[in-house]
Amino acid sequence: MWQSLLGQLISGDVKALARSISFVEAEQPGYKDFMEALPLNGTPKIIGITGPPGAGKSTLTDRLIGELVNAGNKVAVLCVDPSSPFNLGALLGDRIRMSQWYTHPSVFIRSLATRGAMGGLHPKIIEISDLLKAAAYDYIIVETVGVGQSEIEIAGLADVTVVVLVPEAGDEIQTMKAGLMEIADIFVVNKSDRPDASAFVKNLRSMLAPAFSNRLRELPIIATVAQEGKGTGELVTAIEQILKDPIANEKKSWLLTEKLYQLIQKERMQNIDKAVIKKEIEKAATNEGFNLYRLLLPYRVS
Amino acid sequence: MWQSLLGQLISGDVKALARSISFVEAEQPGYKDFMEALPLNGTPKIIGITGPPGAGKSTLTDRLIGELVNAGNKVAVLCVDPSSPFNLGALLGDRIRMSQWYTHPSVFIRSLATRGAMGGLHPKIIEISDLLKAAAYDYIIVETVGVGQSEIEIAGLADVTVVVLVPEAGDEIQTMKAGLMEIADIFVVNKSDRPDASAFVKNLRSMLAPAFSNRLRELPIIATVAQEGKGTGELVTAIEQILKDPIANEKKSWLLTEKLYQLIQKERMQNIDKAVIKKEIEKAATNEGFNLYRLLLPYRVS
Numbered sequence: 001m002w003q004s005l006l007g008q009l010i011s012g013d014v015k016a017l018a019r020s021i022s023f024v025e026a027e028q029p030g031y032k033d034f035m036e037a038l039p040l041n042g043t044p045k046i047i048g049i050t051g052p053p054g055a056g057k058s059t060l061t062d063r064l065i066g067e068l069v070n071a072g073n074k075v076a077v078l079c080v081d082p083s084s085p086f087n088l089g090a091l092l093g094d095r096i097r098m099s100q101w102y103t104h105p106s107v108f109i110r111s112l113a114t115r116g117a118m119g120g121l122h123p124k125i126i127e128i129s130d131l132l133k134a135a136a137y138d139y140i141i142v143e144t145v146g147v148g149q150s151e152i153e154i155a156g157l158a159d160v161t162v163v164v165l166v167p168e169a170g171d172e173i174q175t176m177k178a179g180l181m182e183i184a185d186i187f188v189v190n191k192s193d194r195p196d197a198s199a200f201v202k203n204l205r206s207m208l209a210p211a212f213s214n215r216l217r218e219l220p221i222i223a224t225v226a227q228e229g230k231g232t233g234e235l236v237t238a239i240e241q242i243l244k245d246p247i248a249n250e251k252k253s254w255l256l257t258e259k260l261y262q263l264i265q266k267e268r269m270q271n272i273d274k275a276v277i278k279k280e281i282e283k284a285a286t287n288e289g290f291n292l293y294r295l296l297l298p299y300r301v302s
Numbered sequence: 303m304w305q306s307l308l309g310q311l312i313s314g315d316v317k318a319l320a321r322s323i324s325f326v327e328a329e330q331p332g333y334k335d336f337m338e339a340l341p342l343n344g345t346p347k348i349i350g351i352t353g354p355p356g357a358g359k360s361t362l363t364d365r366l367i368g369e370l371v372n373a374g375n376k377v378a379v380l381c382v383d384p385s386s387p388f389n390l391g392a393l394l395g396d397r398i399r400m401s402q403w404y405t406h407p408s409v410f411i412r413s414l415a416t417r418g419a420m421g422g423l424h425p426k427i428i429e430i431s432d433l434l435k436a437a438a439y440d441y442i443i444v445e446t447v448g449v450g451q452s453e454i455e456i457a458g459l460a461d462v463t464v465v466v467l468v469p470e471a472g473d474e475i476q477t478m479k480a481g482l483m484e485i486a487d488i489f490v491v492n493k494s495d496r497p498d499a500s501a502f503v504k505n506l507r508s509m510l511a512p513a514f515s516n517r518l519r520e521l522p523i524i525a526t527v528a529q530e531g532k533g534t535g536e537l538v539t540a541i542e543q544i545l546k547d548p549i550a551n552e553k554k555s556w557l558l559t560e561k562l563y564q565l566i567q568k569e570r571m572q573n574i575d576k577a578v579i580k581k582e583i584e585k586a587a588t589n590e591g592f593n594l595y596r597l598l599l600p601y602r603v604s
Contacts, residue, residue, distance in 0.1 A: 032602070035595035126594065253587065257580040260594060264579075264601045268570040271603075277566075278559040285555065292428065292562060293337035299566045300334070301573075 002034040009135055010039065012074075014108060017135045021110065024127045035127060038134045044076075045243050046129060048158030049143040050151060050180070055164040056190040058097045059226040061143050065098070066229075067236045069106050073138035076108040077101075078128065080121045080144035108137065120149045125157060126259050155183035156255025160242045162235070164188045167200040181208070183251075184219060186238050192223035192231070272299075304336040311437055312341065314376075316410060319437045323412065326429050337429060340436045346378075347545050348431060350460030351445040352453060353482070357466040358492040360399045361528040363445050367400070368531075369538045371408050375440035378410040379403075380430065382423045382446035410439065422451045427459060428561050457485035458557025462544045464537070466490045469502040483510070485553075486521060488540050494525035494533065574601075 005023065008016030024031050047064070049057050061077060068075045077098070101107040112122040121144060122128070132140050142158060144150050155161050163184040168191075187208075189201050201221055208219055220238045224231030284290050307325065310318030326333045349366070351359050363379060370377045379400070403409040414424040423446060424430070434442050444460060446452050457463050465486040470493075489510075491503050503523055510521055522540045526533030586592050 032595060032598070036593065036599065038593060038595075039591060040593050041591040130594070253580055253584050256583045256587070256594060257576060260579050260583060260597055261574065261576055263594075263598050264574055265567065265571055267598070267601050267603045268574075269567055272563065272566055272570075274559060274563055277562050278555055281558045281562060282555050285558070289341060289343040291338065291340060291342050292432070292558060292565075293334060293340075295562055296334070296565050296569070297338065299569050301569045 002030045003037075006034060006037055006134075009131065012136055014105075017108060017131065018110075020131050020135075021128055024131065025124050035130065038130055040130060040133050042133050042136050044133050044137045044140050045160070046140045046142060046158045047239060048154040048161040048183075049141060049164060050145070050154050050161065050183075051164035051188075052166075053145055055166050056226050057143055057145075057164050060164060060188065060190060060224065060232070060235075061141055062098045062101070063226050063229055063232040064141060064236065065101050065107060067232055068139050069101075069104065074106045074108075074136065075139045075141065076132045076135075076137040077110070077141045077143065078122075078125070079109065079111045080125070080142065080150065081111055081113055108132070108135075121153045121157065125153070126256070129157065151180060151183055152251065153255060156251040159246060160185045160239050162186045162188055162239070164190050165200075165204070166191045167194045167197040185242050186235070187219060187221045188231075188235060189221060189223045190226050193225045193228075197223060304332045305339075308336060308339055308436075311433065314437055316407075319410060319433065320412075322433050322437075323430055326433065327426050337432065340432055342432060342435050344435050344438050346435050346439045346442050347462070348442045348444060348460045349541060350456040350463040350485075351443060351466060352447070352456050352463065352485075353466035353490075354468075355447055357468050358528050359445055359447075359466050362466060362490065362492060362526065362534070362537075363443055364400045364403070365528050365531055365534040366443060366538065367403050367409060369534055370441050371403075371406065376408045376410075376438065377441045377443065378434045378437075378439040379412070379443045379445065380424075380427070380434075381411065381413045382427070382444065382452065383413055383415055410434070410437075423455045423459065427455070428558070431459065453482060453485055454553065455557060458553040461548060462487045462541050464488045464490055464541070466492050467502075467506070468493045469496045469499040487544050488537070489521060489523045490533075490537060491523060491525045492528050495527045495530075499525060 002023065005016055005020055009020045020034075024035065049061055049064075051057055058079075061079075065075050065077065079098075098109060102109055110128070112125070112128070121142070125142070129140055129142075142154060144154060161183050163180050163186070165187065167189065187204060189197060189204065191197070192201070201223055204221055208221075220241075222231055222235050222238055224235060226232060280295060284295055304325065307318055307322055311322045322336075326337065351363055351366075353359055360381075363381075367377050367379065381400075400411060404411055412430070414427070414430070423444070427444070431442055431444075444456060446456060463485050465482050465488070467489065469491065489506060491499060491506065493499070494503070503525055506523055510523075522543075524533055524537050524540055526537060528534060582597060586597055
């Protein structure tokens with residue numbers, strides 16, 4: 001019964017949390033009732049970390065976990081990995097960077113593979129962050145490579161979105177995906193001990209200048225050397241600053257609207273089986289005068 | 303009332319056909335009843351013409367119309383154009399190539415813009431070809447640039463799919479999209495008066511050889527110079543040959559299954575308004591303990 005699982009989840013049992021995620025991911029019987037019953041009065045803050053591959057997102061996340069845990073917080077990390085097998089080696093490397101935290105009692109880390117052609121974060125990312133809320137985490141860090149749909153989703157999910165770049169992006173920055181520019185609440189220039197770093201920060205600042213006029217506040221640009229922990233304290237301060245004074249987020253209601261629409265669609269289509277439709281089509285197609293809209297007739301609502 | 307429109311459509315009135323297409327495209331009240339009532343006992347043959355831009359598809363189509371009309375047939379042509387404004391000039395040029403047919407009593411030509419991110423042929427392509435069936439056309443030619451989803455759809459829609467290439471494709475052919483290879487019933491090498499044409503045909507034939515082992519018949523490769531009408535008679539013969547002896551088409555039932563599934567989904571979701579959902583979300587999100595699955599409750603089916 002999911003009721004006892006729910007009790008354990010709320011009590012903060014890590015194994016129950018892992019089991020809850022699997023239960024919801026697999027859509028086992030009762031998972032919707034389980035989701036409905038979740039008490040979501042906790043107010044964990046969701047931090048989105050995104051940027052190109054190799055920017056040092058995982059090392060930065062590793063440092064962020066440290067800063068937050070040392071301040072007495074419970075921290076959950078969701079690493080959203082592209083499903084492509086080509087990235088597997090790199091990702092394993094990333095995960096190793098965080099390995100010191102895997103057994104820490106205040107830290108929960110879960111890797112999620114993106115699925116589906118559209119490249120969103122994960123089909124159950126909203127459910128999973130709600131499970132973490134119910135389990136009373138103080139911070140949820142969602143880390144992902146900024147690709148396609150995932151950027152828009154991370155902006156909708158996170159309370160603060162951090163875009164990580166490296167000085168090498170110098171030339172690329174001119175053609176930097178507009179998506180990344182739009183979603184950022186904070187820019188981090190990591191590996192800023194490299195010689196061209198300060199020129200890069202200056203460039204980035206002047207590039208972002210036109211965007212400021214439309215914004216209620218200036219976009220912080222923070223130089224870090226995540227490997228050595230330089231600048232990560234400043235990053236935490238900037239994150240806290242934004243969390244204290246949130247700007248109403250249109251993207252957030254967009255994401256939830258899409259999600260609820262999909263859930264309703266799934267409800268309404270749950271007894272429609274494509275394999276059955278295909279058989280129906282193939283049977284009908286052998287008749288002369290085959291008419292698709294006559295097959296629709298029994299399904300018509302009005 | 304659509305009943306009188308239907309009568310005119312069946313009688314072969316061209317204006318009624320154009321009005322019927324607009325009626326169904328715009329989903330005006332009663333269009334589903336109209337589609338349901340269509341008598342589809344006619345057996346027009348659908349010829350799909352696809353290939354890269356600049357291969358001469360429109361000139362070839364122009365010649366095909368000629369061959370078919372001269373043999374006493376009523377021919378409809380659907381030109382599916384990518385919506386991108388970048389191609390507009392080229393497409394207008396294409397359309398001019400067919401201009402001699404626009405006023406011919408046995409020929410009906412309609413341009414359709416693809417819509418939607420997935421790049422299929424046209425959201426109402428199946429409906430429109432059914433309208434042409436009801437209007438007793440003997441042949442329907444669907445011409446489109448082979449991009450993305452449209453390839454799969456053209457293979458599902460057409461009784462015979464012609465892929466048009468030019469000798470310049472020489473180097474490209476090695477990396478030719480697997481999609482185009484899979485859907486072809488006939489290859490046309492157009493502009494075959496160019497010096498490298500015969501080498502290209504030979505290359506193509508050896509490239510296709512491994513594919514033959516999985517096929518019930520050899521893929522015809524026809525060299526044409528559409529501009530001069532060379533090879534177009536041979537193409538018509540090859541098309542007729544395939545139409546006489548059709549291979550059961552898995553792609554056809556796939557396309558119709560997807561279509562019926564979409565139609566059912568549309569029926570089931572027709573009273574669900576995203577703007578209303580968004581307001582509901584925004585109102586609920588201001589409450590502490592906001593829970594998405596509780597909003598789903600009134601929509602739940604079981």
